[in-house]
Amino acid sequence: MNLQSLIERVRPGAGGGLPAAAQAPRDGGRSPMRLRWPRVAARLAVRQLAAEVFGAPGYALTLRKPPAEGFAAAPRDPRPADAELGKTLLTGRFLLAGSVMDLGRRADPAGVVTGGVGDPWNRPSPTRRFAVELHRFEWLPHLMLTGERGAREALHLILSWGQAFRRWSPFAWGHETLPRRVFNLACAARRLSAQASAADRQALADLLAIQARHLLRLPDDRAWAAEHVAAAALAGCVLSGQAGDRLLARAMPRLKRALTRSVRADGVHASRSPEAGLELLLDLLTLDDALLQRGLGSPPEILAAIDRLGLAVNALTLNDGRLACFQGGEPSTRARVAAVGVREEPAADVAPETKPNALGGYQRLSGQLLELLVDVEAPAIPAFADTACAQPLAIEVVCGRDRLITNAGWSERAADRQGLRLAAAASTLTLGEASFLEPLAGWSARVLGPRLEGRPPRAACARQDGDGAHWIEASHDGWVGQFGLTHTRRLYLDVRLDELRGEDVLAPPGEPAPSAAPFAVRFHLHPGVSASLSRDRKSVLLRGATGRGWWFRTDAKDVAIEPSAHLERGLTRRTLQIVLRGAARPDGETRVRWKLSPAGGGAEA
Incomplete structure (x- = not known):
């Protein structure tokens, strides 16, 4: 799939409904439209009533x-x-x-x-x-x-x-x-x-x-109730007299309830977007300041949300000072991330500031220079799915201060480029250039929003941490319905050598798959990273802004460097991707191995 087709794959309002692959009947033979129409009717009724009243x-x-x-x-x-x-x-x-x-x-x-x-x-x-x-x-x-x-x-x-x-x-x-x-x-x-x-x-x-x-x-x-009510509460703090007091009296109880839905127990935003968590935290810090100026102080529910969100933002910030690009979130900026301070006296039920190995469905592997995050959980639940991305087992890799491997970074700012929410726009594996989830298109998207349709994948993850090494095995069944294959990604990090070894495995969970299926394992490079393919077409030399080199090696039969796209503030930046292609066997396991290791020389990171 080339860059242009990836960007334009699904545009809201471009009629025709769902692609053919997503139109297969589900749930006892009922079509997606039959399952969807009650939601469409309810949303239209609410919208019409609001328009008539307002x-x-x-x-x-x-x-x-x-x-x-x-x-x-x-x-x-x-x-x-x-x-x-x-x-x-x-x-x-x-x-x-x-x-x-x-x-x-x-x-x-x-x-x-x-x-x-x-x-x-x-x-x-x-x-x-x-x-x-x-x-x-x-x-x-x-x-x-x-x-x-x-x-x-x-x-x-x-x-x-x-x-x-x-x-x-x-x-x-x-x-x-x-x-x-x-x-x-x-x-x-x-x-x-x-x-x-x-x-x-x-x-x-x-x-x-x-x-x-x-x-x-x-x-x-x-999905965004906490952000909306926080803005109303902030206005209540700013306005004096009864106007402000009544706004606060109405907004604060609603905000407490909204935070229980929007902030998971581990501090990750319910959408699983690192950027959404950062933005909500910044809103709550502003509200906390306003309440202090009014001599009120923030209630315990808001203080606890601030503490949890702060720890999660810290954990999902990579060593280059920017956020990981997952689930509808962009990397933001170093200055914006740095603006988040950790409270001097965290709540009693919140652990001290750390970067945990596992948080919110993300697993972290950390070496001396190399740091990796991998998404090992299904996309967000339907109430928070408007910015969800169908990109299971996607990874982001920072080497020193250079972000080498990343994802497209789709967010709601790029609402007209729905194709960048799919697996082909992330550093993960795709089968047959297809997707097991598809964004709504046409009038359904205009009514319900650009949410994803289809059966969410079931995901599993196991981890082992030893002396100087970390190992993860994660899998999902998103491809079983279309191709009869599960995808397993194994990652091993040698801390002493700063060497990351990966293996992507496709295998039928039971009976053999119907037929061989073409696959592609993609590694999207951050803008500014140079990539040089060796003569044997098995190795790629990567260099980031600091000049330090890293070798990417693989045993895949077909290795290519192709155009890609990366989004920042909704604007597309052109970049490159490493693509490993092959065909999955229908009657057994298909494996692709790859490795990322220091090349030596170059500027210090």
Whole structure:
């Protein structure tokens, strides 16, 4: 499967429904559509009811009481902001989601240019993703770093948004944009008010209160309920008087319940996305700061969630300072990951900070320079499956400070590239260029979201740790339905030699498979990693940014270096992949062995 076909394999809205491989009847002969229609009908009914209520004349009046009185807190969001980007915004050049909008200078009603930044709200955005970040106010933290002028421009943009979108609309007031806008506005509101007149200060407070109240009325979305309710609670901390007190009184009990669903006992986010766990932790740290400013303090449930999430983020951060790319999460940035601090006094039921060998369905192998994470668990449960990826036994490998082997890093930012959620976009094995789970497409995806359809694989894992060595054997049965074969991945790390040995095995679990099936074992390389195939076509020399070399060797009959893709902030970066191809025997085991070891020489890692 080439790069372009991988990226475009399934696009939401590209009609036709599921691919043929995913349309086989399941569950007693009932088709996927028959199993799906009750969910579609229920979601459509909720959506229609919400549209009728929120769009009704007079609905806005129900959001105005009690009136906002002012601001009582200025919470600090630990996420790093970029002052240089803020300066660019002041010139009227908005760079969001990889696209640019030049706003020019603002003019008064007489057409006289006033020198301020033009309004983006009365013109089309270059891409949908640009519009999402624009309406989320993702530009606000950067603009606030530029001082008083930036605050004045931000205040104008916010108030002009309120004028342009004061009436409810599904996009501007929906799940996709409203929660982050409330969060960003709450963090900046008190500082913005210092640059505002009395009338503008009241308008700003009203705008925050109205949006936060509406946020608590949105239909329940369990997957992101904790993030949404945390934003409303943050607004409650920021607003003074009854407006803030009532928001807090409504939001805090809901947040406690949502955290029990969103944070597993081991601290991993229920979606199993390392990035989702990081972002929720940053939200809770901001809320904790706001509660302290109000003299309230965070309840035990929030403190426990912060502790557990912090330990999980630490465990799923690789030695290059960035997150592992698994299950709908990108690697984030070193600065964003470093912004997460470990609490000085962790809760009594949380172990001290460590990097455990096993956590949240991920297994870690650590040598002197070499570090590996492997995904050994099935994708997330249906309530959190909108960002799940069908990539069992995928691995990420960091050697020194170089991330050599990675995965595509698909996230919801790249919603139009659903094919990158499948096994061919990860460092794992595929059979017949197929997938045992497929993202919904067409109108079903527009109603239910781009969730995966199919039978989730059953996974198993065994581990042994000895003196100077670690061994893992993990397997899954995702390919049994289509090809009658199970996939087992064995990994052995010699700590002294920093040598990783791997073996991928395909075998029928019982009766022989129907026929031979072509397979491919892929190792996607991080952008910037160079790869040179040897003359015997059995070895590949890999070099990362530090210059240290690593040999990748294999006994596969067909070895190739091919184009690949890696995503960061939803933008595609071209890279390479090592692909080992062959055909699986239907009547016995098929094995492919490979090894990663230091090449010697080069710069120190």
